[in-house]
Amino acid sequence: MNIRLFKPCIGDEELEAIKEAFGRAWLGLGPKVNEFEKMWSNFIGCKDSVGVNSGTAALHLALSSFRFPAGKKVLVPVMTFASTAMAVLYNNLQPVFVDMDEMTSGISMEDLERKYDKDCVAVIPVHFGGHPVAMDQLNSWAKSRNLKVIEDSAHSAGGKYKGKALGTWGDIGCFSFEEKKCMTTGDGGMISSDDEELLKPLRHSRWVGINKDTWQRVKETSSSSHNDPYHWYYEISDIGYKYNMNDLMASIGIVQLDKLENMNNRREEILTAYLQGIQNCEKVRPGIPYHLENSSYWMFMVKVKQRDKFILYMKDKGVSTGVHYIPLTFHPYFQPFKTETPVADQAWKEFVTLPLFPELSTEEINYIIQCINDYKG
Template sequence: MEIRLFKPCVGEEELAKIRDVFDRAWMGLGPLVSKFEQEWNTYIGTPSSVGVNSGTAALHLALTAFNFPEGSKVLVPALTFVATATAVLYNRLEPVFVDVDRETLSLSLDDLNQKVTKDCVAVMPVHLGGHPVPMDRLIAFAKEHHLAVIEDCAHTVGGIYQGKKLGTWGDIGCFSFEEKKCMTTGDGGMICSNNPELIEPLRANRWVGIDKDTWKRVADYTDAQVMSTRHWYYEVAVLGYKYNMNDLSAAIGLAQLQKIDWMNQRRCDIIQQYLDGINDCRNIQPLYPYDLKDSSYWIFGVRCAKRDDLILHLKQKGIATGVHYMPLPLHPLFKDYNSEIPVALEVWPTMLTLPLFPQLTEAEVDYVVNALCEFDQHY
């Protein structure tokens, strides 16, 4: 048996939406992007959202929205994908790496308190693997220190913490729809906020600085009622990027949004089967203190002191694995931003990601569990 690590849950619903795009023959930034943004607002519970072509673009533009002075510092967890920190560098800001909580792997509020200085302007909590950061405590901390809060929700869609959707606690929420995430648009991302004035200007930033979407201008090209030769006219007043979402991606997103709650529940069922299966293991423990109520987990993982031996054991049985993630200060890119992160450095060599996607069958999960238990017994 061979079991892959992740797999997008796509089918006829997405194909039908894509056919509509082909029939209309408008594939770029268009009306479906606007529709997806509106339906996202309804689902996530914010008044304003801006679709982009990746979660990385979302993080980049989210920081751009604040126009922080060059060289200002941004607090970032040490364990996350590089995009959280590269977004800081894109904006000519300085990342400050915060150690993680040993149990939850979220940024440590104790270390956050040690690392914050008057030069810090923002904090970027990451709901790693879909496990929520304690946002009530983080928001209180941010208010005390006058920090903007940009939630990195690349690993969650629909997760709820204390009755409130993740991505709506901070000033801006950033989501990823990369092909293996909780939901996908092939590649894509979303910026959302309860403060429209903060993110609406980003529509120009995502569209190379252009102040009008092409599809909104194109109707005037042949409209005899619009007797002007300037229907083509636009201006560029801000530095923008080619970060726009397109209608093909939005079409997939609209279909995915209809089944995200089912996909979240299916992942929860699989995680519960994993947890039950490894409950008696002495040398393999769950990666997080999984709380499946109102959750949206993207990763199921374990901790094992002999992680690399376990990787080889599972590989021999056709089971794919991964490691999410190496502490960022270990990457050469961040050598100039080294920071004391003893917990992250101690924990990450034990971390292992296991297969998790909605189409994973009970028999396949049992196969993985049996392989884990076999390794544990001969540890």
């Protein structure tokens, strides 16, 4: 056996969609991006969405939309990918790292209360591994303190909490379509909200501040009645970034979105098999309390006391593993912002990620389960 950790579920449909984009000879920001944005908004049930080139870009622009004064604080989970905290720094704000909840591995409500002060302006909950934060509780807590909620749903495309789509609970939601996530556009991301006015400036921000992107100008001049030698004219009135999604990415995304529910359902089936298969294993325990209904888990994480030994054991068996994530304050760049996060500082040492992707075969799943159960520690 030689089993990958992750693998995007892509096929002929995506290739045909790319060929169609090639046939139109329009590869950049164009009609397919607009189509994907509308489909995505309909899918999660929000009023508007803006496609960008990464989940990192989505977080950066989402936070920028509130125009917080420089130096204000944003509450961020210490257990997350670097982008969550980098977006805070990109906006000249200060990250305040919050400990993880020992049961869910998500942000700790108790530590949020401890870390909050009057300089905090926002909180960024992350649905760690696809496991939902209790957004009703978090929103109530944030609202009582006049904090904005930027919902980092990079791990949770297609997931729901209490029947409502993840990414639609906060003031603004951010998604990632990087190749390992629930669905992919290669790289790519989306910003979504019910506040259309909040998102409107971000269409300019993603396109270096230009008030009319190229496709928009083409649409305006395509009418036979249009007769304006200044059709090319645009203005820049604010800072912007080269963060746009392009039609190649959107073409893949449209196909992937159609597959998303089936891919998430398949991951649920695989996780069910894993959890049943290791339920009597003393050495290896689930790292997240997987709730397999309307879920969007993109990784299977376990806890193992002697992690390094287990990783080498699985490697010898031909099973890929990973570790998601190191607490951010362990990285040199974030050490100046270090706070007390004792749960995460200890818990991460046991985390191991095992293979999870829709095309895992029954034979591979059973083999991985057998390897786990045979591990002696």
